[in-house]
Amino acid sequence: MTTASQTLAQYATGLKYEQIPTEVVERAKDCLIDTVAACVLGAQMPWTQTVIEYAKRNSAPGESNVLGTPIKVRAPFACLCNGAAAHAFELDALCEPSVGMHPSAALGVPGLAVAQGRKKSGKELIEAFVAGFEILYRIGQATHHSPEKLGFHAPGVMGVYGVSCVVAKLFNESAEQMANAFGIAGSMSSGLMEFSRSGGLVKRLHLGRAAEGGFLAAALARDGYTGPAEVLEGKYGSLNTFCRDAEPERMNKDLGVVWHTMKTKFKRFACHANAQVPVSLVIDLKAKHGITGDDVARIELAVNEKSLSHHNIPEPADLAMAQYSVPFSTALALFFDPTDPWVFCDKNVNDPRIRALSKSATLEPMPSATSQVGMATRITLHLKNGKTVSLEGDNFKGTPSMPLSRGELLEKFLKLTAHRERPKAERLFSQLADAENIKDMSALDFAL
Secondary structure, three states: OOOHHHHHHHHHHHOOHHHOOHHHHHHHHHHHHHHHHHHHHHOOOHHHHHHHHHHHHHOOEEEEEOOOOOOEEOHHHHHHHHHHHHOOOOOOOEEOOOOOOOHHHHHHHHHHHHHHHOOOOHHHHHHHHHHHHHHHHHHHHHHOOHHHHOOEOHHHHHHHHHHHHHHHHHOOOOHHHHHHHHHHHHHHOOOEOOHHHHOOOHHHHHHHHHHHHHHHHHHHHHOOOOOOOOOOOOOOOHHHHOOOOOOHHHHHOOOOOOOHHHHEEOOOOOOOHHHHHHHHHHHHHHHHHOOOHHHEEEEEEEEOHHHHHHOOOOOOOOHHHHHHOHHHHHHHHHHOOOOOHHHOOHHHHOOHHHHHHHHHOEEEEOOOOOOOOOOOEEEEEEEOOOOEEEEEEOOOOOOOOOOOOHHHHHHHHHHHOOOOOHHHHHHHHHHHHOHHHOOOHHHOOOOO
16 A cells, blocks of 8 residues: 555655646745745844754754854754744735744745755755645645644644655655655654643744754665654554644645645735734725824724634733734734835834733624635724725735736745845845746855
8 A cells, every 4th residue: 555655755755846837836936945045034032042052062063054144064953043044024925815823934844954965956955845735735625724723833744754855855865755754753752732822932943843853864765764654644653643623635636737835925024824804904094084093993893703702812921922822913914015024123012002002902703714724804983073985805915816026926935034144135035036047056145
């Protein structure tokens, strides 16, 4: 019997750059660009600096950049640091329809680390990235979003599979070795959702741990270590341990026919995905009616199930929870320009005007949000003059149906790298946009 991990490994090891449609290559490059930008900004956050200092103390000299810094460490430590940096400020990309994963960051981080260390070409990096994305998305589909209902953070517990695929492919492993990497990766899964209730910085670490664990799994498999063949669908495998009512057959569906890489959605605001539509609606209401937060008495939001269960945090205890909070992110956008990542800061978390408006917000189910994470949202602002204004939407700029142009992606890239030299940032952007013609990824200046 061929197991799911064996089928996925056979697909991934057999995928060649020439088989990937042009539009998928372009989207993969967008993902790498967006991930680098998120890492460059994220690397300067104090909580990421803690992780970077840990890596500096414990890593031997290496060839892989801590992105956005001159620091070079061994690839496993670069995976840890850059994974933490990518997810450090809620700016990394997701998917639409959502499967609870952050493939762009989860796969771009280890891909770049290994590509630098092993002097791989841009084509080889894109090939590995797409293979990992196609696999990770399908595993996410099979989970039906159930890990987070049970208290497990999906990017941490499932991300290791995509990472181990990317790393194993860049290591030129056989299908048997990659299947063993998956088997090992299943025991590297970690990440609890308690941060959404009690706070703490640990959410920002989960992608770093997934990248580090997936790298370890692929490295051990390369050297002959083995893992269980039914690590995904087995009685005690991931889909039965971290999930409920999973659908294993979705993992192998339409491999090489449907390209889920095209389902990437990019954020413009430094807050959770479930806040992106509400914040976008706020921008439109401000422009249409000429209002600010000082004009608003209270907020009503009709949202999806997950926003009600995980993101209804009217009084966030810290910045991490504020960025995770739909009420707070909505209130913040009424006072400031949310496309500026720096408005998400401790000062504004403690601003009594924003906190009062966030606390005023009431959330209810949105009937047309047809899934747990459907984006349909209705916002109603009750103004201090007695009037109300309302708007509905189910999309935001950056999704597959409203994609960012390469120019708009450059605008975001330059905002997130504004603390570095602009000519160097523009040069790196251009190189990543032309990655298929880069012969050696280690030649790029990721330090900026």
